[in-house]
Amino acid sequence: xxxxxxxWNQALKALPQMLDGALVTLKIALLSMAIGxxxxxxxxxxxxxxxxxxxxxxxxxxxxxxxxxxxxxIYMAHFGLGSFGIHLSPFTALLxxxxxxxxxxxxxxxxxxxxxxxxxQTRAGRSLxxxxxxxxxxxxxxxxxxxxxxxxxxxxxxxxxxxxxGVTVGMNTDLAGVTQELNxxxxxxxxxxxxxxxxxxxxxxxxxxxxxxxxxxxxxx
Amino acid sequence: xxxxxxxxxxxxxxxxxxxxxxxxxxVSVAAGTLMGVxxxxxxxxxxxxxxxxxxxxxxxxxxxxxxxxLVLGNAFQSIAKLGWAPFTTSCVILSLYTAAYCTEIxxxxxxxxxxxxxxxxxxxxxxxxxxxxxxxxPLATRIALPSWIGLTLGVMKDSSLVLWLGLIELLRAxxxxxxxxxxxxxxxxxxxxxxFLLSFPIARLGGYLEKRWSPND
Numbered sequence: 001x002x003x004x005x006x007x008w009n010q011a012l013k014a015l016p017q018m019l020d021g022a023l024v025t026l027k028i029a030l031l032s033m034a035i036g037x038x039x040x041x042x043x044x045x046x047x048x049x050x051x052x053x054x055x056x057x058x059x060x061x062x063x064x065x066x067x068x069x070x071x072x073x074i075y076m077a078h079f080g081l082g083s084f085g086i087h088l089s090p091f092t093a094l095l096x097x098x099x100x101x102x103x104x105x106x107x108x109x110x111x112x113x114x115x116x117x118x119x120x121q122t123r124a125g126r127s128l129x130x131x132x133x134x135x136x137x138x139x140x141x142x143x144x145x146x147x148x149x150x151x152x153x154x155x156x157x158x159x160x161x162x163x164x165x166g167v168t169v170g171m172n173t174d175l176a177g178v179t180q181e182l183n184x185x186x187x188x189x190x191x192x193x194x195x196x197x198x199x200x201x202x203x204x205x206x207x208x209x210x211x212x213x214x215x216x217x218x219x220x221x
Numbered sequence: 222x223x224x225x226x227x228x229x230x231x232x233x234x235x236x237x238x239x240x241x242x243x244x245x246x247x248v249s250v251a252a253g254t255l256m257g258v259x260x261x262x263x264x265x266x267x268x269x270x271x272x273x274x275x276x277x278x279x280x281x282x283x284x285x286x287x288x289x290x291l292v293l294g295n296a297f298q299s300i301a302k303l304g305w306a307p308f309t310t311s312c313v314i315l316s317l318y319t320a321a322y323c324t325e326i327x328x329x330x331x332x333x334x335x336x337x338x339x340x341x342x343x344x345x346x347x348x349x350x351x352x353x354x355x356x357x358x359p360l361a362t363r364i365a366l367p368s369w370i371g372l373t374l375g376v377m378k379d380s381s382l383v384l385w386l387g388l389i390e391l392l393r394a395x396x397x398x399x400x401x402x403x404x405x406x407x408x409x410x411x412x413x414x415x416x417f418l419l420s421f422p423i424a425r426l427g428g429y430l431e432k433r434w435s436p437n438d
Binding site (some may be wrong): 068165 | 295
């Protein structure tokens with residue numbers, strides 16, 4: 001049917017290299033998630049703060065993150081910041097772009113989750129003598145994270161998929177970058193990228209499964 | 222920063238890129254939605270066991286990065302000697318990608334129609350097709366439309382990845398200008414603004430519909 005000989009051996013020989021790349025991919029995704037979660041929390045607090053400037057800043061961040069492509073955000077970090085004399089390496093630019101994106105989406109998820117927690121909870125905490133910060137940290141935050149856990153998991157999978165965009169700004173150590181470099185040397189595009197696809201699929205499934213296990217362990221009453 | 226070498230022609234070039242983005246998005250969303258509705262109905266009708274192969278296949282499109290899918294699709298079409306242009310390849314891959322997500326939306330929407338309502342329709346003598354058309358479709362559309370709008374916007378944003386296949390869409394067009402004019406921040410800002418203007422009003426509409434149409438509110 002096809003006038004083409006598949007050379008799977010050649011691609012399979014490069015498997016260790018690609019698995020190393022997969023570790024880098026996972027590392028970027030986890031780091032970007034950690035940074036994104038921290039910033040999302042900050043943005044949520046900004047929104048709740050009541051200050052016009054802070055909540056305006058948070059809204060601007062969230063709307064830009066959600067209404068422009070992730071690839072655009074990575075380009076902005078890699079090429080755009082150069083105008084301010086900030087030259088980020090592909091790794092940093094990729095991390096910054098994905099973290100920015102994650103923070104925007106997660107902050108929006110947190111907003112939804114906050115709606116599910118009745119105001120009376122905070123008031124009950126306050127009337128027990130807690131400070132506003134204590135009430136948020138000890139009463140609201142745990143419940144919010146519980147409600148937002150599934151969206152956070154989804155965002156984690158998204159982050160993993162987004163790391164593949166690094167190859168467009170010259171990243172060559174993550175899974176997509178390693179694959180592209182191998183492909184540039186051998187032109188066995190289909191074989192290499194098919195294996196990369198399988199690895200990405202496996203990572204995404206393992207992460208989803210792990211999240212389910214964690215949810216099952218943590219959120220039992 | 223504000224004095225720029227960019228001319229009106231360059232802006233036109235960017236807008237043409239935006240046109241390409243909209244064309245790819247339009248074709249992919251139309252084809253993807255059609256497939257998504259068909260797959261969604263099939264999945265509900267034949268039950269989770271028989272639909273398992275279909276579910277697995279569509280799950281692949283949601284668990285593998287779109288960039289990898291595009292490269293694979295392009296490599297496949299050259300291996301199979303299909304001779305597709307980058308535009309065709311991009312649209313085919315993006316359609317399947319859209320269909321994978323759309324199937325989930327359609328399935329969820331059909332499942333959200335109470336079975337009692339459907340049984341009532343059937344016991345009034347409606348055929349399966351009538352039940353689908355007059356009972357399920359109107360109710361399910363209300364549930365599905367906000368998510369579908371979100372999906373459309375997502376596909377528009379993800380369509381920026383087709384630049385990897387050499388298609389000159391909005392982001393690629395701005396990259397070409399950046400290479401020539403060496404003003405990355407300014408040009409990328411315009412590019413971002415165009416994306417934002419395309420996406421934001423529709424995102425707001427989706428949010429409004431979701432609020433307006435959510436039951437028990």
